[in-house]
Amino acid sequence: MTFPTYLFLSFLFCSSLLHRPTLAIKKSYVVYFGCHSHGLEVSSFDLDKVTESHYEFLGSFLGRNKAKEALFYSYTRHINGFAATLEDEEAAQIANHPKVISLFLNQGRKLYTTRSWDFLGLENDGVIHSSSIWKKARFGEDTIIANLDTG
Structure with a gap:
């Protein structure tokens, strides 16, 4: 292959890469x-x-x-x-x-706390005390429990 042919083919290859359609995000x-x-x-x-x-x-x-x-x-x-x-x-x-x-x-939201159970008095450092509302409510048995703290 001669140098001009090589140069021409290289040019075509590079230009085809530059003209590829971009996909919209x-x-x-x-x-x-x-x-x-x-x-x-x-x-x-x-x-x-x-x-x-x-x-x-x-x-x-x-x-x-x-x-x-x-x-x-x-x-x-x-x-x-x-x-x-x-x-x-x-x-x-x-x-x-x-x-x-x-x-x-549609944006996800970041959870800023993992200490809600402590804050609500449900647990204290991961320990559930006998006076906890968790025990009184039978740990939510037959109940839907939700807490959404939006700040």
């Missing part, structure tokens, strides 16, 4: 529509209908198949909305739709 967004039209008595059919409406809405922007891949959670009970992985441009288009009340990044 997708982020997780929450699309919020407000409240549901279904009442308090909700059937599984109603919940499926809500999820299907979310797929249809997102499909109108992305196409049905891409919507099935992008949408990963549908809020069907208390709020009406969904979470999906979208490109920034797709999110901007969706945010401008009149049915959308808000669209925001």
Whole structure:
């Protein structure tokens, strides 16, 4: 192979690397529509209908198949909305739709404390005392216990 041929092939190879299409970065967004039209008595059919409406809405922007891949959670009970992985441009288009009340990044929250049990008096340095509410409540048996400290 001659030097000019080698130089030309090297140029083509390098230029093809520079002209590769870049993939847009997708982020997780929450699309919020407000409240549901279904009442308090909700059937599984109603919940499926809500999820299907979310797929249809997102499909109108992305196409049905891409919507099935992008949408990963549908809020069907208390709020009406969904979470999906979208490109920034797709999110901007969706945010401008009149049915959308808000669209925001789906961000995780960091837990700042691991000492809530001590603070609430449930344990003291990992020890459960006999007067602890844990023992009085039979350690939450048949009870749903939650504590969300948002600061």
